[in-house]
Amino acid sequence: MTYTVYDDIITIKLIQEACRVLGVSMEAILKLFGEYFFKFCKMSGYDRMLRTLGGNLTEFIENLDALHSYLALSYQEMNAPSFRVEKAADGKMLLHYYSDRSGLCHIVPGIIEAVAKDFFDTDVTMDILDMSKEEERTGKKEHVVFLVVQKSHREMRRAKPNQKQDNQDILRDQEAMEAAFLRMKEKYLSVSVCPVKKSHWEIVRSIVMFGKGHLVNTFVPVYPEQLWIEQKTFCNAFPFHIVFDESLRVKQAGVNIQKYVPGLQTQKIRLDEYFSIIHPQVTFNIFSICKFINSQFVLKARRERMPEAWKSQPALKLRGQMIWMEAVGCMIYMCSPKLRSLQELEERGMHLSDIAPHDTTRDLILLNQQRLAEIELSNQLERKKEELRILSKHLAIEKKKTETLLYAMLPEHVANQLKEGKKVAAGEFKTCTILFSDVVTFTNICAACQPIQIVKMLNSMYSKFDRLTSV
Numbered sequence: 001m002t003y004t005v006y007d008d009i010i011t012i013k014l015i016q017e018a019c020r021v022l023g024v025s026m027e028a029i030l031k032l033f034g035e036y037f038f039k040f041c042k043m044s045g046y047d048r049m050l051r052t053l054g055g056n057l058t059e060f061i062e063n064l065d066a067l068h069s070y071l072a073l074s075y076q077e078m079n080a081p082s083f084r085v086e087k088a089a090d091g092k093m094l095l096h097y098y099s100d101r102s103g104l105c106h107i108v109p110g111i112i113e114a115v116a117k118d119f120f121d122t123d124v125t126m127d128i129l130d131m132s133k134e135e136e137r138t139g140k141k142e143h144v145v146f147l148v149v150q151k152s153h154r155e156m157r158r159a160k161p162n163q164k165q166d167n168q169d170i171l172r173d174q175e176a177m178e179a180a181f182l183r184m185k186e187k188y189l190s191v192s193v194c195p196v197k198k199s200h201w202e203i204v205r206s207i208v209m210f211g212k213g214h215l216v217n218t219f220v221p222v223y224p225e226q227l228w229i230e231q232k233t234f235c236n237a238f239p240f241h242i243v244f245d246e247s248l249r250v251k252q253a254g255v256n257i258q259k260y261v262p263g264l265q266t267q268k269i270r271l272d273e274y275f276s277i278i279h280p281q282v283t284f285n286i287f288s289i290c291k292f293i294n295s296q297f298v299l300k301a302r303r304e305r306m307p308e309a310w311k312s313q314p315a316l317k318l319r320g321q322m323i324w325m326e327a328v329g330c331m332i333y334m335c336s337p338k339l340r341s342l343q344e345l346e347e348r349g350m351h352l353s354d355i356a357p358h359d360t361t362r363d364l365i366l367l368n369q370q371r372l373a374e375i376e377l378s379n380q381l382e383r384k385k386e387e388l389r390i391l392s393k394h395l396a397i398e399k400k401k402t403e404t405l406l407y408a409m410l411p412e413h414v415a416n417q418l419k420e421g422k423k424v425a426a427g428e429f430k431t432c433t434i435l436f437s438d439v440v441t442f443t444n445i446c447a448a449c450q451p452i453q454i455v456k457m458l459n460s461m462y463s464k465f466d467r468l469t470s471v
Contacts (some may be wrong), residue, residue: 002065008101008104011104012103024105029108030107031107031110033107034108034111035110035394041157049067057112058085058093060120061083061085062085062097065279068081082098083097083098084096084294086423089166090215091150091151092148093150093281099141105144108144109126111148112124112148113126123151124150126147129146140161141278141281166369233254234237235254238318238334238356239254239354240254240256240356241320241335243330244331245330246271246329246330248286250269250270257318260301261301261305262307263305263315272284273302275299275302276299277300279295279296279318280295289322293324297321297333298338299318299335300316310348314347314348317337319335319337320334320336321334336356337361340368345365347411352365406419435465
């Protein structure tokens with residue numbers, strides 16, 4: 001539950017020292033660190049979470065920002081990078097990497113190559129095409145563009161001229177295809193199995209599609225000819241949404257966001273007059289939004305535009321997805337309030353009823369509230385554990401003082417028996433030495449000195465006597 005945040009200067013110095021000792025370049029060290037960091041994350045319990053980020057490498061990278069946003073709940077000082085994927089015309093992938101932390105971009109190839117090999121059975125090569133400071137992102141961001149070329153292991157095996165293809169795999173695929181083809185014929189050509197009469201084209205199309213052997217991966221959605229939902233119902237069902245055009249003019253908004261930002265009810269107002277983009281850190285225009293369309297967007301309400309009752313409260317933050325609607329030339333921002341606990345909900349004067357029942361933000365708030373309670377309990381246990389450790393240390397010191405005094409006053413074998421809690425039997429000593437001492441003019445000394453001085457004098461004197469008599 002405890003961790004320490006180290007400055008990047010320390011990290012860079014550590015890497016430079018490793019380069020000096022090992023005699024390798026910084027790029028190689030960072031890439032190896034990226035590979036190990038991926039393994040470390042898996043061993044630390046994030047394996048299942050990482051595997052479910054996406055069905056392919058592109059989807060995995062596109063959802064990394066969302067994962068970082070979630071981890072920021074636990075690691076609030078985390079300064080994570082941002083990723084953007086761009087498909088090239090030749091099918092290759094361009095990976096845009098943005099970070100406040102300069103000099104660490106070479107960690108990315110190590111992580112991505114390890115992810116591709118482990119999760120997607122793909123070999124990846126990454127080359128840096130461009131490295132610059134992103135002026136659009138406040139001028140402090142490092143912007144690195146990687147060219148990502150990926151090739152599956154199956155394709156690599158086929159590309160080798162001297163390697164024989166696995167005949168058993170081919171035969172197994174053919175048998176599975178024929179069996180599936182027969183099932184489709186029985187399903188669509190048998191009257192007993194298919195009581196609903198289907199057109200000739202539907203039967204042929206279904207069999208042909210399945211005969212290709214890719215039905216599992218083939219999905220064509222069906223869209224209605226018209227949208228069967230009223231404007232009022234839509235605004236109530238999605239109480240936190242905003243539709244705006246290319247010039248950022250608001251066209252419509254959900255009912256609850258209108259309640260907390262009344263200015264949105266005004267016709268033709270600009271969205272950037274009431275909100276600023278917190279993440280990703282881009283300029284507020286339609287081009288930048290489209291550029292990061294796959295990222296999660298966090299918008300913050302401008303305090304000067306909020307109602308008077310809200311100006312003393314924390315600013316409203318929204319978190320959601322931008323979707324471009326080509327047919328109407330508008331962008332829809334499907335969002336929810338960015339809240340992590342019931343306390344934040346109360347501070348903003350909101351209630352769970354303000355959030356749509358289908359919105360998982362409700363579950364997130366309640367689950368995180370329970371998690372915060374568990375973290376607080378864990379922190380209390382940590383504090384009690386530290387207090388117990390300090391008390392144990394003090395107890396050991398006092399115990400040692402007691403033992404020292406015990407051995408100073410009694411013979412060693414007697415002190416050992418008392419220390420072990422045993423009863424000491426009376427003994428007889430044939431010979432013994434007794435020292436009688438008298439401090440001359442002790443009364444006058446006491447009258448002239450402070451009490452503590454008398455104590456220190458006697459303690460020093462009799463300690464010397466004890467040491468001399470024990471020689």
